[in-house]
Amino acid sequence: MKVTLRIQKYNPEKDSEPYYQEFVLEAGDEKERILDLLHQAKWKHDGTLTFRRSCAHGVCGSDGIRINGRNRLACSTLLRDVNYKKPIVIEPLPSLPIVKDLIVDMSDFYKKYEAVKPYLVNNSPPPEHERLQSNEDAEKLFESAKCILCGCCTTSCPSSWSDENYIGPAALLKAYRFVFDTRDDAADERLDVIDTPDGAWRCHTIFNCVEACPKEINITWHISQLKKQLAQREM
Amino acid sequence: MITHQYDVLIVGAGGAGLRAALEIPEGFSCAVLSKVFPTRSHTGAAQGGIGAALGNEEEDSWEWHMFDTVKGSDYLGDQEAIEIMTKDASRAIIELEHMGMPFSRTPEGKIAQRRFGGHTRPEDPADPDSKHIAVKRSCYSADRTGHVMLHTLYENCIKQKVHFFSEFYVTELIMSGNACAGIVAMDIATSEVHVFHAKAVMLATGGYGRVFRITSNAHAGTGDGFSLVYNSGLPLQDMEFVQFHPTGLWKLGILISEAARGEGGILLNNKGERFMERYAPTVKDLAPRDMVSRAIITEIREGRGFKGSDGTYYVHLDVSHLSKEVINDKLPEITGFARTYLGVEPTKEPIPIQPTAHYAMGGIPTTPNAEVTKDKKNTKVPGLYAAGEAACVSVHGANRLGTNSLLDLIVFGRRGGKAIAEFIKEADFAPLPADAAERTLSRIDKIMNSKGTEKVGALRTELQDKMMDKVGVFRNENDLKEMTSEIKSLYERYQNVAIDDKGKIFNTDLIEAIELGSLLDTAEPIIYGALVRQESRGAHSREDFPNRDDKNWLKHTLVFKKDGTPKIDYKPVSITRFQPKERKY
Amino acid sequence: MAYQPKPPEGWLKTNLKYYKHSGSWAWILHRITGLGLTAYIFVHIYALTSLTQGPQAFDNEMKLFTTPVFKVLEWLLFSLVLYHAFNGVRIVLVDWASGARNHKKILTVVYGLGVVLFIGMGVLMFREPLANMFASIR
Amino acid sequence: MYKHTGSRGSGAPSWVLQRITGLLLVVVVIGHYFVMHANPASGHTYAAVLERMHQPFWKMFDLTFITVGLWHGLNGTWGIFRDYKMKPAVSLTIYGIIILSGIAFWVLGVNTILSF
Structure with missing residues (x-):
């Protein structure tokens, strides 16, 4: 099953404004975590994609991001929690300065x-x-x-x-x-x-x-x- | 390059690091470095509780706790250290409570306690041969004990104005002659290399679960501390003892606490058989962690597992026959995980589970004061300390009991902090070598400019898969020998690794590449330790040597790196009170 | 710092982009209706000053306010009153009576009660034209 | 950058009053609407208004309505403005407008009611 992540990217060394990049990814089933898809994008497509994560099961609180306009943890949100038939929009948490891609200054x-x-x-x-x-x-x-x-x-x-x-x-x-x-x-x-x-x-x-x-x-x-x-x- | 000077440097901001930081007296400078913000540390994932013979719920004594820990360790734990830990446990818990930790309470308002695997008391204390029955020894805060403990410790660090360097990644120990003179670290936000000159360094860097494909550990658990020590020519102890928790969520490794079986959950194979009846006829599903893990793998190997969508196998943990109240009130977090991550409704269907790499019993050898030692005679390394999962005191021996990990953190974290406080009063700064940061700078440079063909992610997956298959729950000589050459070739290929991100700001691509080095440095001593230990003890299970062999192997292994190759040595076990006996439950 | 983090987007843009659930809509509507009703009080007070200028002035003014268009507007204004009033009660329940635990259920009651009273007021206000309408159908 | 500003007690009284006046207004405004429309003449002819205005109860009712309504509305409005970052001069101006207009319209309304 193919899903598309539309990820907001911003590299302060290169970009003056954030922009969106689409990643077409392979998902096993609708129980896949958004975090796994972010990893897939980073490890298989674009190593510059930057985000925080650690425990990967909603305990450490590292990977708060905005998924389809709504703040959630990447590791506690599964594909079936969002509309994956359309590109899934991934953005950093709002209202904090963006350090790089999905990382905000907390x-x-x-x-x-x-x-x-x-x-x-x-x-x-x-x-x-x-x-x-x-x-x-x-x-x-x-x-x-x-x-x-x-x-x-x-x-x-x-x-x-x-x-x-x-x-x-x-x-x-x-x-x-x-x-x-x-x-x-x-x-x-x-x-x-x-x-x-x-x-x-x-x-x-x-x-x-x-x-x-x-x-x-x-x-x-x-x-x-x-x-x-x-x-x-x-x- | 920026140089700092602190009396004390603590690397890692989990339970052990934070507890140690609280012991550094005013008037001395102390900094805590962590590659993640402190409350993201993996201590926060602990669920069950902290063991201490408080006796709040029923009669208990630290000696019984000590006996259980020794027995649980399959007699490999150092009894001197275990005595210190179990004796100090009650004081340590009371202290946490005074620090503000929100515990669950008894009707009288005391700290509540519950039963946990392996913790027992004699049914008749007067009779030395009495049967042992389960005791309420685990102090808990709902099912988030580690989380509230980590937060309480961090809160107290804020109160004491401890200085933190968050998102700093340590790349090297600076050794000056025999002594530790500080560390080299990278500010992840800017990729700037900092040299920290210190009188005392404590490594509280946690475990290495990410060496294995299926693990309950955080992505941050890459064994960085082990790598630092191993690359400085210092030994790692008992690395072959890796605890596999039997019930991790299939594919994800997320922990399903043994409370699920404690409440009556059972394990089933693809024929619907309650297979634990065959492996442990009396205790069945509540057998010790190592035994149950072995049983699950045996079932899968003999074709009685379920095949998942990705070709990997699992068995079922069934709690659906339990009442809804038990599932929702006593196992909320656990059943929540099953619902969230696998979309399984535990009240109606079984949960797919498989053994998951959970805890490192081995690690950096230390004295009970957290002082790092470098040989079989326990010669200390001046200025270097280690505590927590990274250290091997050794209180867990060959197999750790549930609830003893959190206890280890606060007892030995504190003792290490106190030892450091004493040490820095007398000690001077060891001279800082002029080229202290050289190796780190050139290493970063090499990775950043590499035109190699190897990708970090792919190489790491290969390592994790191989470790899981060949150095997992069961080991044998063939597999391990194969792995020694595998790891060699992985090291070579690692030299050829290249990354996409060439920037300086928050370069996680670079961090992951360095972390892969840590994983390799951790995997190697695990493989070599497992290869030499020709017996089965606790979590280390050799198919070719299925029995425990106290005559030849009641000793700790030490693995050093000398001229690029691992060397083995051994260290005696401290046995003070309890002579080794067969471990039966 | 060696780099410049990107400052966040402005509040308006963030508001427009962020996911909205029934609670966010309740808040937005409460603010808009509140501002609207405050503005109306001003108009209302000003309009009624004609009372001090004697019966002629007032009744003349009322001719305008009793035209069908104004009556309908007045009825619609009542929907703002009802929403703001009942959602206000919801806010009080949230603040003072642990209503936070089931604020969405309370919101359903707010809307339900609002619709019922709105229709009720419509019947009350337009009972004569409605009666005439029914009479003509018969 | 986060900065702690303000002093103790800068919100509770207005928060409590806003809720109490709100609850009062729920009754008063909805009641007002029904009274006005139960009898189409009552709100819309001079004679009817005059008759009502001579009763102390309704006088008090209207005085309460004007006072509480204006305060609740303007306090709420100020609350909304205060949520957004403004230069001190702008904020002071808006505050001034709110207070002055409030007083002015209260006087206007009270004058109307008391002229009977």
Whole structure:
């Protein structure tokens, strides 16, 4: 079975503008991963084709790209998830600077993640044993802790597209992870960071992040919990 | 070329590297290099849990944990190191919890634990000959334990303001006399070569799964650390011990945890027979990983496998008879993989699986303080450390128990970090050779300007196919001898490799070409180790020597590269508490 | 850095190119209807100032507003009101009542309820011409 | 490049108010529509309007409508503009226009209602 990938390419050393190149590839069946097809294009047709990947099963978060206009992981998207009768359009994640081909500069994304103090702060001396936490309280964190920092959510958000300073769903999700951890003492500092027009309030519940998240995290729900917390703190 | 100077350099930002970085005290400079962004490291793929005799759910003791680990290692693990690890396990887990790791909890709010393959306790602790039964020892966080552990460690590194060089690819160790003086690395984003001058270097570069065609490991798992050491004339230990996990998704190798069988899943051949009944009549599908892998390959070889669309074979893992609740609540991630990648609905149909290269028991020989050693007398290499899957302490011996890999990372990562912290207080920078980056520069130059005819992808596939077929679950002298000449010819052809991308920006074509060199450097000691070891022990199974031979082979193998050819030496096993016995489950 | 990454495309282009699901449409419509209704309030307030100029001025103005064209426009305006109102309730549910977990289902209710009330208002507004129409058919 | 800007408490009150006024308006606007069209004369003849305007309830109803509606609409509008990057001068101008027009039309509307 032949499928066509229409891949956006851009080499900063040669090109002034990104352009599209079509690769006609051989797919075994409709269960083939888009990542396998990208590999085929690179290894058999054009070695200059450049993209990130590592674990190849949706755990490491390296290969977030835009497939037919929608952010997904190349390794978790199979041919049957898209219309492969027509050329499949492959582009880098939107709204981040393009380094080369499908690779974007994620340093801004990481800075936003670091801005919410993504680590447990507990000012009391650690006990000899674990800090106790009920399983219900622990499980409240699990959905947010699934995040693999692939960037699909933040770069799918229209608020991010128009405001590069918007901290974005991924960082807000991380803020939730610690604000609602019963062992944490720094919720207030984190809430200060996100209680700004460029923080949680820039979220307009569009749900693009939820649609994009490859780990099926309902990010908007988590942000809504943060907003409620912010509002309660204010009142 | 840019030169940096750091007191400590850690190569690799997975569990071991990050844990070590947290031990470097303030006032000393420390940098962590990684060829991927830290949270992309393969530690994040671990599912099951971390073993520790916390005793939160039922009575347990570190000695029982130690016994299980020794037995699991088929008595090849160094008992001194295993004792250190199992004794330190509880403290290490508590520490992770204090760092913020979100564990699943017991009703009392303690860290929850569950059963896992090979972890047992005596039914009657008073009776030394008591039967051993499964114990709840694996501390977990749903089925994403490795993921949350990796993130917790990275988060703590941010808190401590650890300096990272992300997407830097290490090409060489700089040796100055006997000591390590730093490393040479390439900034992937620009192809610029950087020299890092350091008092201490830790290699925490992970495994080499990508030497094999079917692997659960990431594409990044190309054995770079092994290659660095091997090319510096230092030995690699026990490389023949490669753990093949029995249940990888067919073709893709993605791991289906043994929890699937733990919950009642069974293995079936093309006749619909539950074939494990023949290989392990008592424990059946829950036999140890090495045994089940061998059984699957035997079934396929004898014509009882299923032939896939691409001509390769598999058997079935059937969980469809289990209740929907068990499948969806206890095996969500696993069944999700089957749905996503093979389009198989596990509640209705069996999952095609095959053994998948999973874990490197062998690696860079180290002391229990992660100090790299270079011979049978454990002579240390000043300034060089290794931890994690890249290292061979050796706590896993010939076969690793589930949940012990994550434990290995945090225990020996921390010990290595502490040893480095001590070392750098006294030590000085070893002099940096003037031509430190020469070899790397000329190597890059050669690949970039090569007009050769060999393609990286094709050569790599050939290596992976041959390793899978001839150095896989079963080995024999003929195949291995053939492989020694194969690897020679692959090395020669590698000299003739050319790439398409001649640019400097993010040249992954170049990176893959260098990685292919690492794969070859890793494959060679695996082949030679497997060839010399004339016995079957743990994961190493010789058809021509089907039994374990403690008289001749209760020893570690060391493979060195000398004048371009591999040389073998041996090292004794540390046996302190448990004398070798037959390994029966 | 030795190289220049390509800056991203502008927000408008990205918006146009990116895949849209029912939630993105809900957001786009909410913004457009909101702006439209705000503009209408201004018009409405201004138009009603004629009340202060006595019955003549107001009734004259109303002649224009009660023409069939304006009545239909007023009816169509109600669709904006309904959408904005019910989607607004959806947003409140999302923000305050964990509606994020099933925002698409709520959206279906929004559209359903909107259509029903829109038709209802049509019947209410055009009951005389409708009655006449039915009478003539009979 | 990401820069953390703004200060604590720069969004909660308007976020909460926007929702409360919104919920109020759902009732008020839809109610207004039905009242206006249940009896075709009520909204469209001077006499009918005059009669209604003399009742305090409807006076309050209309005052609420104007106040809440203008605030909700203009706060929403400002919210939309604020999403897009603007030069400070442009942003200040737009903010000024929104505030001034809001006050002006509120005065206009209140004047109409209170002139009865």
